[in-house]
Amino acid sequence: MLQExxxxxxxxxxxxxxxxxxxxxxxxxAVMIVVxxxxxxxxxxxxxxxLLLLPIAFGMLLANLPGAGLxxxxxxxxxxxxxxxxxHLMVGExxxxxxxxxxxxLGVKLGIYxxxxxxxxxxxxxxGPLISNPKSFLLGAAAQxxxxxxxxxxxxxxxxxxxxxxxxxxxGAVGPTAIFVTSKLAPHLLGPIAVAAYSYMALVPVIQPxxxxxxxxxxxxxxxxxxxxxxxxxxxxxxxxxxTVVVALLLPDAAPLVGMLMFGNLMRESGxxxxxxxxxxxxxxxxxxxxxxxxxxxxxNGASFLNLNTLKIVAMGFTAFCIGTAGGVLFGKLMxxxxxxxxxxxxxxxxxxxxxxxxRVSQKVGQETDPGNYLLMHAMGPNVSGVIGSxxxxxxxxxxxx
Amino acid sequence: xxxxxANVAQSILEIGTxxxxxxxxxxxSMLVLLVFVISLFSKAMHAKKEQPVKxxxxxxxxxxxxxxxxxxxxxxxxxxxxxxxxxxxAAAVEAMYAGTGKRGVVRSVKPASxxxxxxxxxxxxxxxxxxx
Numbered sequence: 001m002l003q004e005x006x007x008x009x010x011x012x013x014x015x016x017x018x019x020x021x022x023x024x025x026x027x028x029x030a031v032m033i034v035v036x037x038x039x040x041x042x043x044x045x046x047x048x049x050x051l052l053l054l055p056i057a058f059g060m061l062l063a064n065l066p067g068a069g070l071x072x073x074x075x076x077x078x079x080x081x082x083x084x085x086x087x088h089l090m091v092g093e094x095x096x097x098x099x100x101x102x103x104x105x106l107g108v109k110l111g112i113y114x115x116x117x118x119x120x121x122x123x124x125x126x127x128g129p130l131i132s133n134p135k136s137f138l139l140g141a142a143a144q145x146x147x148x149x150x151x152x153x154x155x156x157x158x159x160x161x162x163x164x165x166x167x168x169x170x171x172g173a174v175g176p177t178a179i180f181v182t183s184k185l186a187p188h189l190l191g192p193i194a195v196a197a198y199s200y201m202a203l204v205p206v207i208q209p210x211x212x213x214x215x216x217x218x219x220x221x222x223x224x225x226x227x228x229x230x231x232x233x234x235x236x237x238x239x240x241x242x243x244t245v246v247v248a249l250l251l252p253d254a255a256p257l258v259g260m261l262m263f264g265n266l267m268r269e270s271g272x273x274x275x276x277x278x279x280x281x282x283x284x285x286x287x288x289x290x291x292x293x294x295x296x297x298x299x300x301n302g303a304s305f306l307n308l309n310t311l312k313i314v315a316m317g318f319t320a321f322c323i324g325t326a327g328g329v330l331f332g333k334l335m336x337x338x339x340x341x342x343x344x345x346x347x348x349x350x351x352x353x354x355x356x357x358x359x360r361v362s363q364k365v366g367q368e369t370d371p372g373n374y375l376l377m378h379a380m381g382p383n384v385s386g387v388i389g390s391x392x393x394x395x396x397x398x399x400x401x402x
Numbered sequence: 403x404x405x406x407x408a409n410v411a412q413s414i415l416e417i418g419t420x421x422x423x424x425x426x427x428x429x430x431s432m433l434v435l436l437v438f439v440i441s442l443f444s445k446a447m448h449a450k451k452e453q454p455v456k457x458x459x460x461x462x463x464x465x466x467x468x469x470x471x472x473x474x475x476x477x478x479x480x481x482x483x484x485x486x487x488x489x490x491x492a493a494a495v496e497a498m499y500a501g502t503g504k505r506g507v508v509r510s511v512k513p514a515s516x517x518x519x520x521x522x523x524x525x526x527x528x529x530x531x532x533x534x
Contacts, residue, residue: 131444134437141433148422155418165421235444242439250432356530363531374527385433392432396425 020066028302029064035305036061036297039195048202052175052293056194059297063101071101071298076109076187105295108183108190113292114176115260120285121176121387122240122264123277125355129381131235132228135335135343136378140385142331143351144393146171146324150316151397157312162186165397167313170197171320172390173204173354177257179296181394185401191300192310196317201354204321208349208361211325216345220336221369223344225378233269240266247392253402254395258388324352328382350379353386487511 013019020026039057043050063071075083075094083093089109094102107113130136151168159167166182166189178197182190200207213221240262248255267277332348346366350358362379488511495506 131440134440134444137433137437138430141430144429145426148425151425152418152422155414161414161417161421164418232447235447238443239440242443243436246436246439247432250435251428360531363527367531376527376530388436389429389433392429393425396428397421400421400424 015067017066017068025302026066028306029066031306032064032300032302033061036064042199049175049198051289052198053195053202055290055293056198056297056300059101059294060191060300061297062294063298063301070099071105071295072099073299073301073304075102076105076299101295101298104291105298107288107291108179108295109187111180111183111256113288114180114183115256116288117176117285117292118257118261118391119264120281120288121355122261122266123268123281125261125265125268125384125387126380127239127265127384128231128236129228129377130385131231131239133378133381136347136381137385137389139328139331139335139348139382140351140353140387140389142348143324143328143353143382143386144172144389145327146173146320146322146352147390147393147397149323149327150320153319154312154316157316159309159312160186162401163189163309165401166193167316168320169390169394169397170200170313170317171324171352172386172393173197173201173321173324173352173358174387174390175201176292177390177394179292180257181397184398187299188304189309189313190296192305192313193317194296195300196313200317200321201357204352204354204357205361205364207318207321208325208352208358209365211322212329212346212349212361212365215326215329216333218369220333220345221366222373223336223341224370224373225342225344225347225375228377228381233271236269237266240269243388247388247395251392251395251399253398254392257391257394261387261391321352325349328352344373344375344378347375347379347382351382351386351389353383353390355383355387356380358386359383484511 021030036057039053039060042048043053043057059071062068063073074080075098076089078084078087083090091106091110094106147168147170149168150171151164154164154167155161162185166178166186169178169181170193172178175194175197179190179194182193186193244255244259244262247258264277264280267273267280328348328351329345330348331351332343332345335343335348336345344366346362347359350362352358359376359379359382363374363376366373366375488508491511492506492508495508499506
């Protein structure tokens with residue numbers, strides 16, 4: 001009888017998650033749990049983009065607890081014919097057999113969550129500084145050089161073109177765009193790319209200033225820009241409609257992101273749909289953020305995260321941000337020369353569209369040289385145009401590599 | 403095998419170059435187009451409003467010296483808005499000196515300097531940069 005009790009206890013222990021750590025690749029799960037704890041420390045204590053990093057970290061934790069059954073990466077493997085038919089995911093099967101995070105992950109897989117987050121971002125964005133100074137669009141475009149530099153770098157490191165495209169889009173410095181592109185081009189890299197993207201966005205105040213100082217002279221940094229003109233309500237209403245029509249007609253692959261961004265902005269500027277605008281930027285965005293962050297984190301299992309690819313992603317992400325900053329600042333210098341000193345090159349770095357962090361960095365670096373220089377609103381122009389620019393770049397990558 | 407690897411490397415290089423060149427070109431062209439369309443539209447909108455509803459800050463206004471309690475100051479400025487602004491300023495000056503036995507004289511009214519920031523704007527800027 002004692003033997004039976006002992007056998008039962010051994011059986012329970014053998015089936016437990018702890019035992020699974022010692023079977024095969026199970027140790028990787030243990031390492032991922034430690035990584036998840038590290039990311040939670042960064043999110044909570046150091047406050048690195050906590051709104052996304054904390055759900056990502058906890059999703060990582062949940063998915064790497066063996067036997068918990070919340071997420072099954074094998075469901076989303078295209079070679080698994082139980083769930084895939086002719087290259088398409090059989091959503092019904094996932095709903096029947098999937099765990100909690102499998103079902104919530106469908107929103108990422110089907111490209112639903114990122115556009116909804118863009119809806120909320122559009123509701124929170126004021127495009128006034130951009131409309132009043134349309135030249136800022138060009139600075140937003142120049143900063144997207146980082147995307148393509150990282151793309152080439154990733155190709156040189158031996159990644160396939162679709163993987164390189166997903167890594168490159170980190171340089172757009174917009175989380176939902178990176179997740180949208182990666183979930184379509186290289187879903188197996190979603191976890192590391194999302195972690196890299198949000199970590200680097202949090203590190204913008206550390207990465208950008210040295211590059212900005214190195215590429216500009218003191219005289220250029222001291223330029224005080226003319227006060228921006230007031231933008232009328234009508235302009236602010238027509239802007240999102242115009243941008244949607246122009247971009248979606250010319251580049252349909254960018255339509256989900258740009259369209260939802262502009263829809264959110266129109267809701268805000270029209271002033272007649274205050275209720276739903278408030279919902280879009282608060283409740284809806286928060287719900288989607290929770291689902292997106294947790295499920296993206298859940299895709300990071302040991303096999304996909306603890307390999308050389310992750311190191312390459314980290315290196316290329318850093319490259320993307322550095323070159324994007326340099327590209328924006330150098331284009332800013334070009335505009336400084338063309339406008340005979342009217343444009344401060346520092347606002348160019350805000351084209352790396354970590355809104356509003358990059359604009360604040362421009363403000364701060366400008367104030368180091370001239371404490372009375374308020375560049376923040378001028379930098380918001382390139383900052384928000386970079387969001388549009390990175391969505392356009394995402395459309396290009398999806399079109400050419402998808 | 404070496405030729406195959408060389409071919410693969412070649413084609414990856416081609417893909418890389420094609421995507422990069424096309425990507426940068428398309429992103430720039432799209433945004434230049436947007437600049438053009440928005441500038442055009444803004445100009446069209448402002449061309450419609452040709453009536454002088456100009457805001458005072460753009461016009462420098464000089465007022466003749468006056469010591470009047472109520473009447474608006476006579477000015478050489480064209481737009482009606484300027485008269486109203488000067489009237490408000492004169493009334494405020496008068497209210498300031500009320501009860502002190504003295505009288506304020508509005509000698510000239512000029513727009514504030516181009517780099518003047520309204521207090522709310524300053525507060526907003528400060529709030530946005532303070533945690534930084």
